[in-house]
Amino acid sequence: MSVIRFTGVNSRDAMRRVRDALGEDALILANRRTEQGYEILAMAEEHAVAATQAPEALPPAVPSSAKAPAEPTPGPQLERHPLTQASTPEVVEDASVKHAPRPARPPAEPLEQDFAALGRRLLDEMQEMRTLLDRPRVAPGEKSLTAQLMQELHNAGFSQPLADSLLTGLPPELADAPTRIAEGREWLMQRLTRRLSHETTHDPFSAGGIVALVGPTGVGKTTTTAKLAARQVMRLGADAVALVSTDSYRIGAHEQLRIYAELLGVSLLTVDNDTPLETLLPRLADKQLVIVDTVGMSQRDARLVDQLESLRATGRPLHLLLLLNAGSQGETLEEVVTTYQRAANAAGHPLREAILTKHDEAARLAPVLDVVIRHGLRLHYVSHGQRVPEDLSPVQADTLAQQALVQGAEHAGSAWHSRAEAPRLSRLSHQLLGQGRNLATLWQTLRREVPGFSALEAAWELTDLPAGRQDDALARLQGRPTEASCLLWARPGPARGQTWAMPALWLTEDGMPCGLPLLQHQQPAGWPERLAWSSAWQPRMHILPNLPDAGTRHWLESEGCTWLSHASPHNRLWYAGIKQPLRELAPLATWQNQQVTMLRQQPLLADFHRLSLPEGLAPRHNEGAPLEAWCGRLTHAESGKTASERYWIASATAPSALSLLLGRLVMLDSMTTLTARADKALAETQLGEIDRNWRLAMAAGLAGLACHLTATQASWALDLRGELLALNGSRRRAGTQALLDGLILLFLVEDTFVNLGAQWRGGSAHAS
Numbered sequence: 001m002s003v004i005r006f007t008g009v010n011s012r013d014a015m016r017r018v019r020d021a022l023g024e025d026a027l028i029l030a031n032r033r034t035e036q037g038y039e040i041l042a043m044a045e046e047h048a049v050a051a052t053q054a055p056e057a058l059p060p061a062v063p064s065s066a067k068a069p070a071e072p073t074p075g076p077q078l079e080r081h082p083l084t085q086a087s088t089p090e091v092v093e094d095a096s097v098k099h100a101p102r103p104a105r106p107p108a109e110p111l112e113q114d115f116a117a118l119g120r121r122l123l124d125e126m127q128e129m130r131t132l133l134d135r136p137r138v139a140p141g142e143k144s145l146t147a148q149l150m151q152e153l154h155n156a157g158f159s160q161p162l163a164d165s166l167l168t169g170l171p172p173e174l175a176d177a178p179t180r181i182a183e184g185r186e187w188l189m190q191r192l193t194r195r196l197s198h199e200t201t202h203d204p205f206s207a208g209g210i211v212a213l214v215g216p217t218g219v220g221k222t223t224t225t226a227k228l229a230a231r232q233v234m235r236l237g238a239d240a241v242a243l244v245s246t247d248s249y250r251i252g253a254h255e256q257l258r259i260y261a262e263l264l265g266v267s268l269l270t271v272d273n274d275t276p277l278e279t280l281l282p283r284l285a286d287k288q289l290v291i292v293d294t295v296g297m298s299q300r301d302a303r304l305v306d307q308l309e310s311l312r313a314t315g316r317p318l319h320l321l322l323l324l325n326a327g328s329q330g331e332t333l334e335e336v337v338t339t340y341q342r343a344a345n346a347a348g349h350p351l352r353e354a355i356l357t358k359h360d361e362a363a364r365l366a367p368v369l370d371v372v373i374r375h376g377l378r379l380h381y382v383s384h385g386q387r388v389p390e391d392l393s394p395v396q397a398d399t400l401a402q403q404a405l406v407q408g409a410e411h412a413g414s415a416w417h418s419r420a421e422a423p424r425l426s427r428l429s430h431q432l433l434g435q436g437r438n439l440a441t442l443w444q445t446l447r448r449e450v451p452g453f454s455a456l457e458a459a460w461e462l463t464d465l466p467a468g469r470q471d472d473a474l475a476r477l478q479g480r481p482t483e484a485s486c487l488l489w490a491r492p493g494p495a496r497g498q499t500w501a502m503p504a505l506w507l508t509e510d511g512m513p514c515g516l517p518l519l520q521h522q523q524p525a526g527w528p529e530r531l532a533w534s535s536a537w538q539p540r541m542h543i544l545p546n547l548p549d550a551g552t553r554h555w556l557e558s559e560g561c562t563w564l565s566h567a568s569p570h571n572r573l574w575y576a577g578i579k580q581p582l583r584e585l586a587p588l589a590t591w592q593n594q595q596v597t598m599l600r601q602q603p604l605l606a607d608f609h610r611l612s613l614p615e616g617l618a619p620r621h622n623e624g625a626p627l628e629a630w631c632g633r634l635t636h637a638e639s640g641k642t643a644s645e646r647y648w649i650a651s652a653t654a655p656s657a658l659s660l661l662l663g664r665l666v667m668l669d670s671m672t673t674l675t676a677r678a679d680k681a682l683a684e685t686q687l688g689e690i691d692r693n694w695r696l697a698m699a700a701g702l703a704g705l706a707c708h709l710t711a712t713q714a715s716w717a718l719d720l721r722g723e724l725l726a727l728n729g730s731r732r733r734a735g736t737q738a739l740l741d742g743l744i745l746l747f748l749v750e751d752t753f754v755n756l757g758a759q760w761r762g763g764s765a766h767a768s
Helices: 011-022 045-053 110-134 145-156 160-167 181-197 221-236 253-264 277-284 304-309 330-347 366-374 397-410 424-449 453-464 467-477 527-537 550-558 582-588 659-683 692-711 715-728 736-767
Strands: 004-008 027-034 037-043 209-214 241-245 267-270 289-293 318-325 353-357 378-383 392-394 484-488 504-508 513-518 541-544 562-567 572-575 578-581 590-599 602-613 627-635 642-651
Touching (some): 004 011, 011 037, 160 366, 181 366, 181 397, 181 715, 209 221, 221 241, 221 253, 221 378, 241 277, 253 267, 267 277, 304 330, 318 330, 318 366, 353 366, 366 397, 424 453, 453 467, 453 513, 453 692, 484 513, 504 659, 527 550, 572 602, 578 582, 602 642, 602 659, 642 659, 659 692, 659 736, 692 715, 692 736, 715 736
Parallel strands (some): 241 289, 484 541, 541 562
Antiparallel strands (some): 004 037, 027 037, 378 392, 562 642, 572 578, 590 602, 602 627, 627 642
16 A cells, blocks of 8 residues: 555654665655554655555555544655665555554544545645656756757757767756856766767777778878878887788879888888789788778779778788768768778678878868767877878877867857758667667776676676576675775674675775675674685775674784774773773764765765774783774764764774775665665566576675765766666666666666677578
8 A cells, every 4th residue: 555554662663664664765744642652654655656646546544543542743744764774575564563453444533534635635745846846947948958068069060869878967966057057068078078088999000910091082091091100110110010002093192102101111012902902911921010001982882892802811900990081071971981881891890990080171070079979980090181290199089079069169050960850760770879889888987997897797697597507606706806905794694674694795995895795695604714714805804793702803813804893882992991881982082084975865974083992892801902993973964963973993903094984884884775675676677587696696786886886976977877867767866776776777778788689690690
């Protein structure tokens, strides 16, 4: 049912029942004191959405006890309470106190009707609030920031599919602020720069072999060949480089390249366009790099495939470089790239590299950059004049992006390509291609920036194995990522409200989760045995859920291990010869620093204090190794009210600058809730037969990754958060739960693309 009544002996007990049943997103509708204790009316968020769409279908309220209770006091309407833990029950029933006998349903009374009316009124108000929140936060007549940036992209000459792709990841905090146009432009330029940089990570000249320059007539292949040869002669020497000319159509083409070859002191071989390149291989065997100047050929020439087939060079790696005229129209460039790539694939030589020519003659750079990005070409050089070799420069993605956007401001209002001009099928294919590029960019960013992400990728691929083999394969993947230094241990036994035990997590030095977690069922029993088991991976610090007992402390000290443990304010420690509760020692601690952290999706200010404990835990038993006590006071930034206090005990060998790690540990309090959310989502996916342990490891790994992305403030993380929210279709800000949902969807969508690609390839092979 939509609205559920929870009763408990006091407000804390009732709230605990709400948490266990509905999770941290529960909506509190009303609360009151009763003769039996405390009563709360609450509902799950997803039920609230359904109910607001059809409020007349709201079922009657759950019956109250036989005795008429006091009048209900409306609680904080629509307030989202911060909840510490969440459970995900399959079936949620009435959460009344279990030991009280459940009375028979009495006839409908005015009080119950009042509750039903209250619920309907609250739902109506919630619907109005949702309508207000969903309205664009833009003044009448004012363009949203997305619309302004879209217009600037059109003015520059970028196509609609690429403009949609670029703006998909616009962070919500910018999209909702139309006056922050300067920040929006900076974000757009950085995003365009990254899309171009993604395509410039491979140098075709570094591995040697044969590099052939191809492209339409007049694009500048011969001059560019000479410029490239000059650069490579300076790098490798004249004896290691050779030039080949196949341009027998244009008068004087061989002679022009021969002059350059003589000036550079390199060998030049000429061959007819129809003669296969492999006939020259014996004469080029001692050359590390061979640059081929091919004949210019229109993209509509039927002999294009034959020309590319003639470049076949058995035994030598071959790289094709497509030269693109920066001053050409977008439609022409689109046709050139599409036709040349198809012809290259037909000839057995994939075409993925490009050089930009005539940069100095282009009024707009956006059309050529648009084509490069959408077709996944890697730009390597930009030619901007006739001088050899001065007028050839390596690609600088930020410079090209800035030039393209500045040119758009100079040519406002004349975009070369619009949604209305593109044929429908072509537009749809471009949009699909752009979505695929977006996904590829997301994956590349995660692989490059997130430590241990490759382990999550490898674990996801285990779904192709039979369920009986997944657990063993998963165990082989587990280990310490290179960047990890800390091992965060969970409490032994099932997590609160769950049937599974929380795994141990690998953390970086600053507390960022990374890699695959270590499942509890694979760990030995007993803390000394468990710690000894993990020593094969050499963690630099153990983070324990409780203060270690005497045997565990002895093992840690004998092995010289650094450790940190969560502590209770009631833990009694020796200080100045007196055993005192940790809470009473906190005022004696020295303030270290303040930082922003997250607790149950809420940003808080954390002040950290440290106190040295020279006498340790139990000096009377000769176990008085010096320790450090840490206290974290969490406060709301606006009100200054204290939200919580946390305590830790660390060995004296722990780093003195622990506050950043402690702030991350506060944020990781939500790991159990997030893991439960991911576990439920993975259970509902159509992944086939999957092992229970695999699902738990993947759920915890994705939950840790979501926390990592939430805490990271780098510019790449800002873009990534926006992309994940857009992929998930979420209008909320980039909270950890929303990012987790986006990550799960990212893995599933990537799986779908791979499967579709396999089906298409299989269908093509079958048809042929």
